[in-house]
Amino acid sequence: MVDHLARLAERIERRPWNQPGSDKTWVLSALSEHQKWVRATKRARRVRTR
Amino acid sequence: MAALAGAGVEFVLVGVGAINFYARDPAHAFATLDVDVLLAPRVANLRLALRTLAALDFRFESGGEPFLDVGDEAILATIVGRGATLCARHPSSAQLDLMVAITGFTYAELASDAIRFRVSDSEIPVGRLAKLLRSKQLSGRAKDRAFLEAFEARADDDAE
Numbered sequence: 001m002v003d004h005l006a007r008l009a010e011r012i013e014r015r016p017w018n019q020p021g022s023d024k025t026w027v028l029s030a031l032s033e034h035q036k037w038v039r040a041t042k043r044a045r046r047v048r049t050r
Numbered sequence: 051m052a053a054l055a056g057a058g059v060e061f062v063l064v065g066v067g068a069i070n071f072y073a074r075d076p077a078h079a080f081a082t083l084d085v086d087v088l089l090a091p092r093v094a095n096l097r098l099a100l101r102t103l104a105a106l107d108f109r110f111e112s113g114g115e116p117f118l119d120v121g122d123e124a125i126l127a128t129i130v131g132r133g134a135t136l137c138a139r140h141p142s143s144a145q146l147d148l149m150v151a152i153t154g155f156t157y158a159e160l161a162s163d164a165i166r167f168r169v170s171d172s173e174i175p176v177g178r179l180a181k182l183l184r185s186k187q188l189s190g191r192a193k194d195r196a197f198l199e200a201f202e203a204r205a206d207d208d209a210e
Contacts (some may be wrong), residue, residue: 005187006196007203009180011167012072024167024174028051028085030076031067031144035083 052172057102062091084145091150111137154188
């Protein structure tokens with residue numbers, strides 16, 4: 001299990017989009033959008049549909 | 051994050067938020083509401099992080115209660131000594147969990163080979179994927195075991 005995860009991690013790190021210096025701005029943007037969505041759904045009122 | 055890096059705060063990203071940095075695109079990322087920021091466990095570094103974030107209107111919580119003792123050296127020393135976590139919240143930004151300890155690795159072990167990714171105009175250190183996964187494995191928490199199962203199921207695409 002440990003070796004399997006370590007090998008998997010190694011393979012993922014070698015992918016072109018994971019080279020040092022790659023632009024990962026989208027990660028924090030996506031997180032922020034997800035958080036806004038969760039807050040909005042918490043504020044939303046239930047609507048009776050029938 | 052950029053402000054922390056710019057202020058000279060020593061940190062490395064860990065947890066699911068950091069694991070998402072290795073995803074191919076948003077469709078392969080995992081839903082999370084916060085980013086775990088592992089700080090170099092020193093009072094001066096914690097104080098600098100808190101001051102930097104406070105200047106950006108972040109508010110802090112500890113154990114669900116407001117944390118206002120940002121400048122209290124003794125309390126900051128206790129946080130560092132106990133390895134406690136502070137939550138930094140902002141109305142229009144991702145929640146940051148400020149940690150000074152993580153299961154399985156020291157700050158130095160994670161920072162020593164962290165990969166620096168670009169976020170906007172800053173370079174942000176992110177813990178190595180194998181260590182982040184290993185830390186989850188070592189924690190033994192049910193939610194971390196469930197995460198690892200989901201990660202393995204989804205990661206095969208990314209690893210090919």
